Amino acid sequence: MFRRRYDLPLDREGATRLVPWIIALMSYLAALTLLAAVLLGSLAWRWTEGISGAMTVLLAPAADGAPAADEARLKAVRAALAAMPGVAGVEVLDAAEVARRLQPWLGAGVSADDLPLPRLLTVRLAADRRPDIEAMRQRLEQAAPGAVIDDHGIWRAEIARLAARMTTMAGLGVVLIALASAAVVVFAVRAGLAIHRETIEVLHLIGAHDDYIARQFQNHTTRLAFMGGLIALAVLGLTEAFLVQAILGLDPSLLPRLDLVLWQWVALGTAPAVLVFAGMLAIANATARQTVRRALARLV
Amino acid sequence: MSVGGAFVRFENVSFSYGDGPLVLRDVTFDLEPGTFHFLTGPSGAGKTSLLRLMYLAERPTGGAIRLFGRDTVSLSRLEAPVVRRRIGVVFQDFRLLPHLSAFDNVALPLRVASVGEPEIRQHVGELLAWVGLADAMDARPRTLSGGEQQRLAIARAVVARPDLLVADEPTGNVDDHNAARMMRLFQNAHHYGATVVVATHNAALVARHGYPQLHLEAGRFSIVPA
Numbered sequence: 001m002f003r004r005r006y007d008l009p010l011d012r013e014g015a016t017r018l019v020p021w022i023i024a025l026m027s028y029l030a031a032l033t034l035l036a037a038v039l040l041g042s043l044a045w046r047w048t049e050g051i052s053g054a055m056t057v058l059l060a061p062a063a064d065g066a067p068a069a070d071e072a073r074l075k076a077v078r079a080a081l082a083a084m085p086g087v088a089g090v091e092v093l094d095a096a097e098v099a100r101r102l103q104p105w106l107g108a109g110v111s112a113d114d115l116p117l118p119r120l121l122t123v124r125l126a127a128d129r130r131p132d133i134e135a136m137r138q139r140l141e142q143a144a145p146g147a148v149i150d151d152h153g154i155w156r157a158e159i160a161r162l163a164a165r166m167t168t169m170a171g172l173g174v175v176l177i178a179l180a181s182a183a184v185v186v187f188a189v190r191a192g193l194a195i196h197r198e199t200i201e202v203l204h205l206i207g208a209h210d211d212y213i214a215r216q217f218q219n220h221t222t223r224l225a226f227m228g229g230l231i232a233l234a235v236l237g238l239t240e241a242f243l244v245q246a247i248l249g250l251d252p253s254l255l256p257r258l259d260l261v262l263w264q265w266v267a268l269g270t271a272p273a274v275l276v277f278a279g280m281l282a283i284a285n286a287t288a289r290q291t292v293r294r295a296l297a298r299l300v
Numbered sequence: 301m302s303v304g305g306a307f308v309r310f311e312n313v314s315f316s317y318g319d320g321p322l323v324l325r326d327v328t329f330d331l332e333p334g335t336f337h338f339l340t341g342p343s344g345a346g347k348t349s350l351l352r353l354m355y356l357a358e359r360p361t362g363g364a365i366r367l368f369g370r371d372t373v374s375l376s377r378l379e380a381p382v383v384r385r386r387i388g389v390v391f392q393d394f395r396l397l398p399h400l401s402a403f404d405n406v407a408l409p410l411r412v413a414s415v416g417e418p419e420i421r422q423h424v425g426e427l428l429a430w431v432g433l434a435d436a437m438d439a440r441p442r443t444l445s446g447g448e449q450q451r452l453a454i455a456r457a458v459v460a461r462p463d464l465l466v467a468d469e470p471t472g473n474v475d476d477h478n479a480a481r482m483m484r485l486f487q488n489a490h491h492y493g494a495t496v497v498v499a500t501h502n503a504a505l506v507a508r509h510g511y512p513q514l515h516l517e518a519g520r521f522s523i524v525p526a
Contacts, residue, residue, distance in 0.1 A: 007408060009399040202395050205357055206456070207385035208412040210377060297377065 007203060008196045008213070010220040015191035019221075022184050023228025024235070027280050030177040031236050034272035037170030042268070044163035048156045057081065057121040057140065058148040073144040074119055080143040081123055086131030089124040174276075178283055185287040188224075189217050193295050204299065214292040218285050225284035229277040240269050306366055307333040307495060308354065308464060313363035315349055322361070323349045327521040329514060331497070333463070336490045338506050339499040340524070341516035347499040348392065350516065351466050354497065355389045356380060368463060385413050388457035388494070390467035394449050396441040402428065402452055403437040409460040427455040431485060447478035454482065458489050465494045471502055479505060 010016070059077060062069040074092065081090045093101075098117050106115075125131060133151055140147040193200065203213055308331035315324040323346045331337065339347050352358045353365060356372060365372045367383055375383060388409075396405050406424045415423075428434050431451035433444075441449055450470060457465060467486065471479035483498075483505065490496045497514070500506065506513060513524035 206409045207381045
């Protein structure tokens, strides 16, 4: 594939000297775009997965602020929920947990004594049966008027929509980068054809097929793309290491958890790079071939 | 000339470069296999154009050319190289590839024909010895003298044992000694069975060897028997 003996002195021309660097830049941008899309898609999936298996019931504090009344309402709600078909379990979040969840917004040291915080119940749903939300809402209204169900439907739809848009934009970006890379290859190959026109004529006249000549351009261009790809891989590796460092430094409560094992992390980091690397080689090879064959078809 | 062989046949061939004036008009002749011809005529008479038509560097403006029994005008891009491999060409300006060694220049016709490297090594070695360049295998063409470059070009033209060998003014820029040496190489190729056409305006050379002539003058063609 990368035979270095060329009948055409393609590896000595200055016209293609920048091609590996341009391909490297294009590959880097494409891989980074793909990586962002994959990461965002995974996070969105994990996020929606996490919230679609549960609901939150919010019970506002009683108007008179009497703790006994709150406890009675809580008990009634809990009993009503537990009796509903499709409910696998009900967990009442204690005040400390509520305060912990609000900590990024309200700061440390918040307690139910300082603010009239609502009581929160996490309702775990059965995997095999969805509850009737409307029936649940009526039951809760009877048990404790003012109880609110949040089935996270709005969040799920928003996240899914955002993820879909970002994936589409990433795909569009990668397609544009691929087209730009193909254009670079076309210009480089056309320059090579013009520079080596006489030698190409000699090759033709001694019996070389168009494919024989095209193959030389293909091999040379693929080799340039390979070099560019290697540069991109190296820079991408550094970028990923930097990103991992940056993510590890963030407060974990601000990010949804991505519970992946090591090989999955490695796959997540390398798959876009490998995909782009192979894609660039294919683009360089196919574009060079087509460009040469079209140009040669105009000759005798 | 005989019409029977049709090894190389020009039928009412005319030719012009683009929209320019006709360089060749109504050229008709046959070459039988294994013959040797000079192509003569003054400079600008159309010798190079006729040879370019013969080795498929150009298509005729009018008429038909048949090589080895095949109509060349209708050859496809896949078929043309196969026919070209049966033709050895010594270009007027040699057209050696300057970045390749003498060995690789001579090996080129075999490589484009996908001949195996062991066979290439053997044939090219023999050919370079035949033209007296056995010691210059690794030399780049620009380091060789004019006569050596000419012989290298001849070696490249005959390495694939062509059925038709054409040479465009091969003796034009060399002294009499080298010209005689080159003619011996062409005669050797002829003895091996190649049909040879040598373009020249060297009247002494033509007179010395006495082969029949394809003569061009102002685009008009005639045949001068031996």
